Amino acid sequence: MSPDVCDLTLIDLPGIARVPVPGQPEDIENQIKSLITKFIEKQETINLVVVPCNTDIATTEALKMAQEVDPEGRRTIAILTKPDLIDRGTEKNILDIVHNKVIPLHKGYTMVKCRGQQQIDEKIPLEEATQIERDFFQNHDHFRCLLNEDKATIKCLAVKLTQNLVDHIKKSLPQLTEQIKTQLWEVKNELKECEAGPPLDTKGAKQFLIKILTRFNGQIYSLSSGELINAENLFVQLRAEFKKWNDHLNSTKTSFCSLKEFCQNYRGRELLGFSNYRGFEMVLQEHVAKLKKPAIELLIAIKGTITQFVLIPKYPFNQVLFPLYFFI
Structure with a gap:
């Protein structure tokens, strides 16, 4: 730093190391x-x-x-x-x-x-x-x-x-100016929808929120069903998660052997080949209870995917959980 030298901004990049020394990563x-x-x-x-x-x-x-x-x-x-x-x-x-x-x-x-x-x-x-x-x-x-x-x-x-x-x-200035103008134009178009802002009265605010959530859910549905073709295809991301869920369901299929044993031991007046509804319900409830944890994990994974690819870049209300549960 000196008043007698030219003003420059210099980024000093490291030299290329071929062989790692102790303490450095292999790559x-x-x-x-x-x-x-x-x-x-x-x-x-x-x-x-x-x-x-x-x-x-x-x-x-x-x-x-x-x-x-x-x-x-x-x-x-x-x-x-x-x-x-x-x-x-x-x-x-x-x-x-x-x-x-x-x-x-x-x-x-x-x-x-x-x-x-x-x-x-x-x-x-x-x-x-x-x-x-x-x-x-x-x-x-x-x-x-x-x-x-x-x-x-x-x-x-x-x-x-x-x-x-x-x-x-x-x-570079003309190119940077054009980039700034383009971004400014995009932001202004997005702000046009929010110029009026939410109504101050309770009834109007409620209708305003319902309108935004309805439009939001529609966009989420379009993205998840593949109706909108873009670089960040949400349907592809969600399909991978649901495939994991489907594989888990297939791997945890019950043989209902316990139901047959239950029917033999506690069967009432039902004819042969007919199971008692209460027994069937009991076995089914036990199986569904085991799926609770992986189902919640699937929900969290889908929420994270939607937040990453849709909510954060476009929507300020990304903490609203109702659209997520409505979508699921």
């Missing part, structure tokens, strides 16, 4: 890649890919991920670091990369030389480190030309990022 690589993709795929972001000069840029995983979400390279800026560690004789190859001849990027490449660990340990201030960096490029036989082309030093990078950020905001 640490997939987790990190998923986290990186979550940010770099957004069209509002500018992706900064940091690549050391002493590595093969064609095999850089970070640049590959950036190309997958930005194939034309319009949101990607590559930053080449550690120019003092390259092997002699490879300077021309590095210059070809900076001049966009190897892997073209619309926003190009910038080379920087950050403070080394020894300079950090010696607490060399940023101002002095910036001058050391400039002197390095000024005295380098091959990279001196990058200063005149504004493709080297951290100061040049900061100015370039600021300009790119401003240009990107200007480009």
Whole structure:
């Protein structure tokens, strides 16, 4: 933070770990890649890919991920670091990369030389480190030309990022404005139904509530029966729960052996082949009592499904239980 630097918002994403160290999950690589993709795929972001000069840029995983979400390279800026560690004789190859001849990027490449660990340990201030960096490029036989082309030093990078950020905001604003207008229009249409609000008198409020609940039940029924075709088909969700219920019923069928034994021991004047109604009722009640718990679990599961897919996003009265029980 300083009054002498450009304003930038920077999200520092972690490097890709291949092998988990003690204390890290086994799928640490997939987790990190998923986290990186979550940010770099957004069209509002500018992706900064940091690549050391002493590595093969064609095999850089970070640049590959950036190309997958930005194939034309319009949101990607590559930053080449550690120019003092390259092997002699490879300077021309590095210059070809900076001049966009190897892997073209619309926003190009910038080379920087950050403070080394020894300079950090010696607490060399940023101002002095910036001058050391400039002197390095000024005295380098091959990279001196990058200063005149504004493709080297951290100061040049900061100015370039600021300009790119401003240009990107200007480009993204019309699209963001259209998205806001669309959402605002949808919300206003939903609010039209509530402009008058509920009546203040008891009789009118009761009729208002009945009207809303009736319409709500109708929409729930349409969704549950598959009459409304949408991405969140409630019928598919409920069908899975009712299948579990049907499987449970099939697996708990009673053989009514106890009823036969009851009839033999307590049969009255009924003819052979006819069971006593009280005995049949007793056995049936015992069986139905065993189904009470799974039936309640089914009810809770259906309520959760309806709440998740229908009530929460669309209806403010998602705590009303009457429509749920009415539907069941």
